[in-house]
Amino acid sequence: VSRARTALLAVDVQRDFLPGGSLAVSDGEAVVAPLRALAAEVALVVATRDFHPPHHCSFIERGGPWPAHCVIGTSGAAIHPGIDSIADLIVSKGTDPDVEAYSGFDGTGLAGMLRSAGVERIVVGGLATDYCVRATSLAARSEGFDTEVVLEAIRAVEAQPGDGSRAVEEMRRAGVTFRDTARDGSSVTAS
Numbered sequence: 001v002s003r004a005r006t007a008l009l010a011v012d013v014q015r016d017f018l019p020g021g022s023l024a025v026s027d028g029e030a031v032v033a034p035l036r037a038l039a040a041e042v043a044l045v046v047a048t049r050d051f052h053p054p055h056h057c058s059f060i061e062r063g064g065p066w067p068a069h070c071v072i073g074t075s076g077a078a079i080h081p082g083i084d085s086i087a088d089l090i091v092s093k094g095t096d097p098d099v100e101a102y103s104g105f106d107g108t109g110l111a112g113m114l115r116s117a118g119v120e121r122i123v124v125g126g127l128a129t130d131y132c133v134r135a136t137s138l139a140a141r142s143e144g145f146d147t148e149v150v151l152e153a154i155r156a157v158e159a160q161p162g163d164g165s166r167a168v169e170e171m172r173r174a175g176v177t178f179r180d181t182a183r184d185g186s187s188v189t190a191s
């Protein structure tokens, strides 16, 4: 599949998921440089973001599993500037106060938009391996896209030790492929 038919999904590289944020992923900022390298391999860069109203159902105050995070209008919802600056499109999810959405395809219209743009193949990185990267990659496969996750461009929450590797195995069983790193720019398929 050519570069012209490939999109990069940069999942939830947001301040609240980075060190210092309310739901920080250990070493989360390490995904930024690989994602920026991967952008050279694709025709379209899509950044997804968690974008919750206050009192979202996933927050502890409402019986959910997570501290408040990525609340609309707060700095914690901001996409890392290194990703924001390369994104062609930003997709917001979890915007309904009563509905959780881990996948960037969930209620966003993303699949139709990608198909309209001629995208057949999706490269995925971002945060976190065991939640939104997992859900987004599985959904991409279900939508019929060739889906490849780049291991140096993801980090896991690991609420339970091993969650990251279990998520990788689950994605692999669903037909998601994996590679370790971004390619050298010189080997990118001409479009």
Ligand SMILES: [Zn+2]
Residues within 6 Å of the ligand: 050, 052, 058, 069, 070, 094
């Ligand atoms: Zn969330």
